[in-house]
Amino acid sequence: MSIRERLSGNEAIATAMRQINPDVVAAFPITPSTEIPQYFSSYVANDKVDSVFVPVESEHSAMSATIGASAAGARAMTATSSCGLAYMWEMLYVAASDRLPLALALVNRALSGPININCDHSDAMGARDAGWIQLFSENNQEAYDNMVMAFRISEHPDVRLPIMVCQDGFIISHGVENIELLEDDVVKNFVGEYRPEHYLLNASEPLAIGPYANPPYVMEAKRANLQALENSKKVMLDVAADFERISGRKYSFFESYRMEDADYAMVIMGSAAGTGKDAVDALRSMGIRAGLIKVRMFRPFPASQIAEALKNVKVVACMDRTESFNTVTGPLGADVRCALYDAGIHAKFVNYVYGLGGRDVTVASLTSVYEDMMKIAADGTVGQTYRYLSLKG
Structure with missing residues (x-):
């Protein structure tokens, strides 16, 4: 049975994160996404999740820590906005090329300049060629639903790519709307346990993640990234069909x-x-x-x-x-x-x-x-x- 609530978009995303119960969340505050790690850190402090929360010194560090956790075999997440995403730029490409299925909640905000903290899509559009999956949300309900579906898409063995769930800054992130939440156990069963096939902490399979690539290998890596994105289309539809069965809400491209x-x-x-x-x-x-x-x-x-x-x-x-x-x-x-x-x-x-x-x-x-x-x-x-x-x- 769904749970009727009144939540802001940031609260909706944080609630989805709590229900997903990731292994690691690393984050650095930036308006208007700050509330997401703020809410989540309170869940950690109050033992509502089993997650490790990593407060870092910058957004570049937030993405680096999320990449490290994902490479080690953890289900990992972060959140940011605007210049924070720009500060992650180098690491966005690393996450995609290393085929790491981590998730980022992006609260869309204009990139400077002129200095501005309000909504546009310049942050997400600048990252559109980094090899990530990008989902956009019309309202708080879609922001929540997209985050619940995110890991099912990104962790699929035919995909294994990072995913970005976007919502408009302040308009959605701070606007309070009626929303229908799924029950915690329903989300837990829908998302499932993360069982990576290859990861750094697997002692029986020594491997390197993110090594230097000589010219004979770079184009093949990019082509594989492209194929994974193509594969994600079918996976997204399959996940959306499963989500409709538990929520009654229908999604497509x-x-x-x-x-x-x-x-x-x-x-x-x-x-x-x-x-x-x-x-x-x-x-x-x-x-x-x-x-x-x-x-x-x-x-x-x-x-x-x-x-x-x-x-x-x-x-x-x-x-x-x-x-x-x-x-x-x-x-x-x-x-x-x-x-x-x-x-x-x-x-x-x-x-x-x-x-x-x-x-x-x-x-x-x-x-x-x-x-x-x-x-x-x-x-x-x-x-x-x-x-x-x-x-x-």
């Missing part, structure tokens, strides 16, 4: 919202997807065939599945909560456009940068995107394909 006959489709990630759904509902009430794709699994990117979902629309608007500074497109926009091109889909396409540094995202602002799409369909021309939404002046 993305959510299609009112896309059955949509002429105009928005592709978006994170908390703003809920605002986008309200805009779609308002437009539908006026007879406008609007729809929305909310991406949940950003890495690996489900290109063919998204192209299939968009194959009948007239105009696509892709929403990036970050700036790539290539003057052409954002990271989500680039992936969606590539998916459409490879599938031979010729829908009109426009890419928006929105919500940087915590800029408000309203129903009215997202409705204006659909209005732009309708103008594009009527005129037959896109004009400027890369635009900023709600820019002052």
Whole structure:
């Protein structure tokens, strides 16, 4: 039986961590993720988990300690935000190339500068090519659910990769919502015991983890990492199906919202997807065939599945909560456009940068995107394909 609670996103993540009961959690505080290790350290102090909590001197050390614990054969986790993730940068690539199934709770916050502590996706987008699995959450419930599913995906023998569970800073992390928790024993049975096949503390199998790779081996290692990401797609679907059986909540690579006959489709990630759904509902009430794709699994990117979902629309608007500074497109926009091109889909396409540094995202602002799409369909021309939404002046 589910447990009804009112929790912030950070509390929801910490609760999932308590139920998972990892062997090691190493962390260093940074706003707005600080509450996650704070809550978890209280669980350790009050004997609610069997975990070892490692307070370290920096985020680089937090990821290093998490990597060391995972390499030793422990189920290991950490949490961070923004510049903390940037400080981990070197070690993110090490975790993926060493094929370590550790988990990171990322509370999305703008990278400086200018100095800002509010939400955008610049931290996660900067790490998108590090070889990790990345799941994005629309709300507190999804943040909790994604974390409960994380280790089942990352620890699968066909995957064995680190996983990043993302939630929008302050909007989700500090916003309190109604949430349905699973019972502790249900989560324990769902996640299962971690039994690594190869690990440093296995005295019967001496091995090295993370050795220097000469040129003849580096490309093969990267190709193996890529294959593991490809394998994670099927694993994610299988885990989501098992999760639906215990929770009643259904997940996939993305959510299609009112896309059955949509002429105009928005592709978006994170908390703003809920605002986008309200805009779609308002437009539908006026007879406008609007729809929305909310991406949940950003890495690996489900290109063919998204192209299939968009194959009948007239105009696509892709929403990036970050700036790539290539003057052409954002990271989500680039992936969606590539998916459409490879599938031979010729829908009109426009890419928006929105919500940087915590800029408000309203129903009215997202409705204006659909209005732009309708103008594009009527005129037959896109004009400027890369635009900023709600820019002052």
